[in-house]
Amino acid sequence: MNGKLSNNTMLKYFNNQLPAKDMERVSTIINHSENYKNILNELEATYHLTNEKEQLENNPLLFSKICNKLQNNKKQATYIGTTWATSIFKPIMALAIIAITLYTGFAIGNLASNTNATFTALKYSSEFHFNDLQLEKMETVLLKKE
């Protein structure tokens, strides 16, 4: 007897979930095919392994490993706290340095402009003198000398 069985039909047959008539029909197909027989045997053998309880042996060093990890976590928490503070402190310091530099530059600039203003005043005052002198022509000066 020839016939192809779908995965669903095979699984229902495997779990005895088909109606009696279908169970008989599928059983005949399987009995006539070595391949189907092998597949079902392999499925049975593999799935049967779920009944075997795999158990790992206890690790006697587990407690000390856990304690070490707890200690490391504490140290790491402190380190993270320190690095967090550093990461906050660094940009603040950088900004402060930039602000101080800018302020110093601005102050120096202001000082220079003040000096310039005084210098300009002095310049104008001297010019005033020169201008006064210029009121008198060179010929007049020479005339006076004579």
Add this chain to the structure above:
Amino acid sequence: MTDEELISGIIDKNQLYFKIFVDKYQSLVLNTCFHFTHNKNDAEDITQEVFIQAYQNIHKFTFQSKIATWLYRIAVNKSLNFIRDHKKHAIFKSIENLFSSSASSPLQMEDSPVDDALDDLKKQRLTLLRNAIHLLPENQKTAFILHNYEAVPYKDIASIMDLSLASVEGLIHRAKMNIQKNILKKIKKGTSL
């Protein structure tokens, strides 16, 4: 010593009580993690994480459930997180491998010491079964492992997974069907039928 005494001792920072607690529940946590990862070293790493989390949050334990149920919940969550992270790593590795010549398998299930004693055919079948379980959706996998390997009662599984009893029954039934389907597909592929 009762669980209540153990917990109050741990809250009082008594190392001896914590050691007794770890020794008492190590097998439960270790084997649960192993059934998710199928790797002894990974299972031990996760077990350490589970006990660390339990130690740090023990004061929050309200005795509304059994301590074992609480530990199962932590172990399941940690194991599922580990598998998710592992999957992400595998994806990045496969992308990396696309650009390099070396190739590695995405899923690494090392042979456990339990496997060493097995013959080759049984090893092959066990790998097939583990892969079939690995392919299950997370909730089916959790329900199946707790029920099948840890023999946790349905009621406790419902409490661990925060589901109704009927949902747990449905999940376990679907998990069994899907495992069989995955195995069957692989066998058919192998025999090229």
